[in-house]
Amino acid sequence: MSTARIMRLRGLVRKEAWQILRDPSSIAIAFVMPVILLLIFGYGVSLDAKRVPLALVCENPNHDTASFTAGFFQSPYFVPVRFGTVQEAEKAMRAREVDGIVWLRSDFSRQMLSEGDAPIGLLVNGVDANNARIIEGYLQQVWAVWLAKFEAAQGLPLRIPVQVDARVWFNPSVTSTDFLVPGLIAVIMTLTGALLTAMVVAREWERGTMEALLVTPASIHEIILSKLLPYFVLGMGGMGLSVAMAVWLFGVPLRGSLWLLLASSSAFLLCALGMGLLISVVSKNQFVAGQIAIIVTFLPAFILSGFVFDIRSMPAAIQLITHIVAARYFVTILQTLFLAGNVWRVILPNILALVIMAGIFLGLARRASHKSLE
Amino acid sequence: MLHQVFALVIKELLAVLKDVKSRMVLIGPPVIQLVVFGYAATYDLNHVPFAVYNEDRSQPSRDLVARFAEAPAFEQVAVIHSDVDVAPLIDERKALMVLHIDRRFSRDLLRGVPGHVQLIVDGRNSNTALLVMGYANTIVTDFNTWWAARQGGNKPPATLDIRSRFNENLESQWFIVPGIVALLTQVVTLLVTALSVAREREAGTFDQLLVTPMRPIDILLGKSIPGLLIGSVEATFIITAGVLWFGVPLRGGLVPLYLGLFLFLLSVIGIGLMISSLSVTQQQALLGTFLFMVPSIILSGFATPIANMPPLIQDITYLNPMRYFLIIVRGVFLEGTSTSSLMPQYWPMMLIGIATLAMAGWLFRRRLY
């Protein structure tokens, strides 16, 4: 009895493997899509404002204003452009030629030397609020550096009461690629894992091959298992490729252990495959399955996983919703494993969540599939 | 022939609106996405968990800690007393930042020597890290000003007077919600048009259409106008929700906004119809739509600025109609930009629209086998 079972399973898995090898679309979804997405996202998505065009308006240029504006010319974050009047600079800002304006009024030098507290007008285009905040941060740095230099040149003690010394752990240079790429892998694996199985199983229904399979000694467990195994291997291949690209192409450090990465990826992939299986069993039609897979996997994984937008900043209700997004747990694991290392207290609960979710999805998929057409 | 075109438009609208499933696609996801995006897609920091490691325990240091604890952006979750406690807190993501105040802080402060405050920030999300540092800097600067005024000492030679234009409080929602107008309008219009020809091809009705005396231009018009109508309704809904529900100011006129919307829809419809005429099955159309949609959203400036991308990728974004429309919606909403200054955004969309529509019309009769 059990040899017959093994024989059936082997036959089904072998069939699936042949199909994968001969069907370019599953290879494309498993390998080409991750590469393309990783390239587009890896290069296209960056939160690091660099070379921000900045208007400098010095109404009365002299030695003092020059000492201040010199900071902008040395900073890698800014590309300063001089304007004669504030009106001209504002026009440039409206035309999107500059993102901010530094305005030193005509009495800047006099006020600075007499009573102090000379105002430096800073005008930032706030349309992109995030970018504006980042630019403001950079401006403050330039100002602080100038202040220190100025005092030192005057031979005066520093008059800043409190100095902040910020240290960013895990990502000292604060490059967004290092944090975006690991999260990206989670988004991509959600998409490929779910899309792959959803389309493949739906295809069997559509082509009538499932009907023929049902009227054989194969049990429903064997059919489900034979779908999971090959696509699990394929998905892990895509995962490996993505990790390799992250490390070697984008230069993201991998500080955690590979074994943990393998374990958590397996748990997550089972989740994604289970989701795809469930979608296909419910829809039984490639077209609908594809549509559902894109809607329920891609967008939530993109927005609600903490991949770009920090979950901790979201309203409480939405934070609650994020708990049903499997990618959320995987994004946390990946960001930790890549940048921080093996932090068990973070990784264990998240892997556990993934395992539970995988169990739920696979269980639901099993419940939804019967050996009948009803 | 106007009569034929009109009949086709009516037929298209009936086909889309009569089917429960396609009606749902038009109404369900946009509403859900508007809410989710509107609230979830935020870069603003709220209640960032931070821990205090105060070795000084004097009044000034407590004043500083209080400033952090009271700021809406931060929320104090732990107090620690030793260096070894720092790492677990950060590693396990219990705190995003540790505020470490040096033992000599108040002594230095009172002596006029700068007091040292160390911030340890979790860099796993680099953007959050940057923002946390920015917020922290602002709090410390405020403290400095207050301290200096209290001590009556010399003022610094110059101070920053930062103001932001157009979005005075730097609210992410003001940035994201107008973006959603572009995003959802594109998704819905693309789905309506990209499937329209492919669906007819699969059902065989396209042949039936081609043997009638309708010319490609009639079919093109008949297929475009429903997309235009549905897209406009969708966009109007989101614009209204943006103003009334999310409270985003609409500072510009409706003319520059709707002129932009029209040209944007034209180019999206052209792309949709082109994908549709290239595909033989609905599935191919869906895949094609997806292959266009994902990069077009990523490379539009919706979530991350185009200026941050490498130059080559920046050049590619010029082919993306959403790029132009995003500038228009955000400009009209927040800056009140006028029609004339948006000209550089209008004409590329028009070009893309004309080129793709012409291509789609040409493909109707060619791509048949």
Added chain:
Amino acid sequence: MPADTRKSIDPALELNSVTKRFHTKGRTVHALDGVSIAARRGIVTGLIGPDGAGKTTLMRLVAGLLTPDQGTISVLGIDAVSQPQRVQSIVGYMPQRFGLYEDLSVKENLDLYADLHAVQQADRGAHYSDLMRMTGLAPFMRRLAGKLSGGMKQKLGLACSLVGAPPLLLLDEPTVGVDPVSRRELWAIIHRLVAERSATVLLSTAYLDEAERCNEVILLHEGRLLGQDEPAAFTRRLAGRSFHVFASHLSKRALQERVSQAPGVLDAIIQGSRVRVVTEQAVTPTAEQLTGGAAPDAQITPVAARFEDSFVTLLKGAVNVPEAARAAPAFTAAAPSYRPSEDVIVVRNLSRRFGDFYAVRDVNFTVSRGEVFGLLGANGAGKSTTFRMLCGLLPASEGTLRVAGVDLRSAAAQARTHVGYMAQKFSLYGDLSVVENLRFFSSAYRLKGAHQRERVEWALTEFELGPFADATSRDLPLGFKQRLALAVALMHQPDILFLDEPTSGVDPLGRREFWRRINGLAESGITIMVTTHFMEEAEYCDRLVIMAQGRILAQGTSEEMRERFRSDDLPNPTMEDAFVALITAAENQQVRSAA
């Protein structure tokens, strides 16, 4: 054989008052309604009925894929309702579109099913070669299933369902979409199987002429059992009620029209130049009775009854025949003047290439005004490609074609107002209601105002679609869908009508009704070009071409073609006999030229 003895022999399959309903969009469809049947061991039982009769539902119930709402099903002594897996483990099942993995080779497909049925590796060699000998697939073991022809795919499907050596085989429409030659081969395999392995076969088909090949026939219509018996028993009841009528000075269509309205006539169809009649009584009618004095000299000869005759008589007794099927097709479309000499469609040296492959090669024919011209051939013979080129849907690679003097592909839109088109499958807008479809297509054909309203009204009354005017067209019964499609093709009163396999899946009564309309149109001078794979429909055509592998094999009237193959073995060849002989001859020639 009387029913009680049959039961005593322990049937392989037994259904007892089985009812199965499907619910869609608030409607309930009775797929099967109180059906009780039994199939004996060791014979071929045919499940026969038109589309929608409930054949597939019955097959799936037997295979344990569906559970009945009422009734019991016993398969080889196993209760299929409570133990579906046990049934599924022992029967061989071939679904309608057999689930071959097209990207797997023939051998790999067989291997899969061998693994599933746990056939030991050692036994496979002999087993496979036996199957391959039976199906003739031996030379193609390494070929991908997707690259096989339609007939070969069906044979492979059959082979796959035989791998487990099942005692009971369930074959759901194994011969659908297969050319007559392959159909005959499939039947030969099935008969050999029954003879050599004493297997039991339950086979469904929509081809009524296949009934005679079964040992026993179960006749289904709209979910009800019409009868179960040996095929000969069905035709025996009709002995002496079938005749050929021929009138020298009356056109066949006019004759058919007359005869079908004569009292006591159940069925009248055109066969070549003659009309085949089935009467209510087994008495030879007089010419006077049949033609109402229009052709007193008509010759009436008795002919043998066919299975289809009994099916039609059973149906006409069982269901209310729609009025339209009896009434004369009173419509005369705006008749262009009838000039038989005028060539409306001219095709010269037409070829169509897809890459290196010639789908159509060097095809020539002409069609005159008012002719019904048939394009026959198996799937993949090139008839659909030719058809699409004529309609202007596909450019020709070489050669010229003229429809009403122009090439529709490059002609001005105006030219297309002369042409009506009815596609192979129902291809109107399923989401739209009947009247919305009519309005849309009439606008597309540039009708407007009062004229448009008038034509929509005409379509609703003429095709009796009035009661369905606001029904969603997707939900219409097949016969009404077909009527609507024809109505749409005729909205603008075209001179030329293109019909691509217009009657596939329609029951024989619906087919008769359809052809009656077409005949009326042809009489009024409209040129009709039709493709079909129903060989008997060739009889309706004035002239026809038979295509195979992209070439024309024969051209002429149906009688001429049958005449060519009349021999002592085949004193009365059917159109299918002629077709099979033509194909075989062409293949032999190919083999000879290759050698």
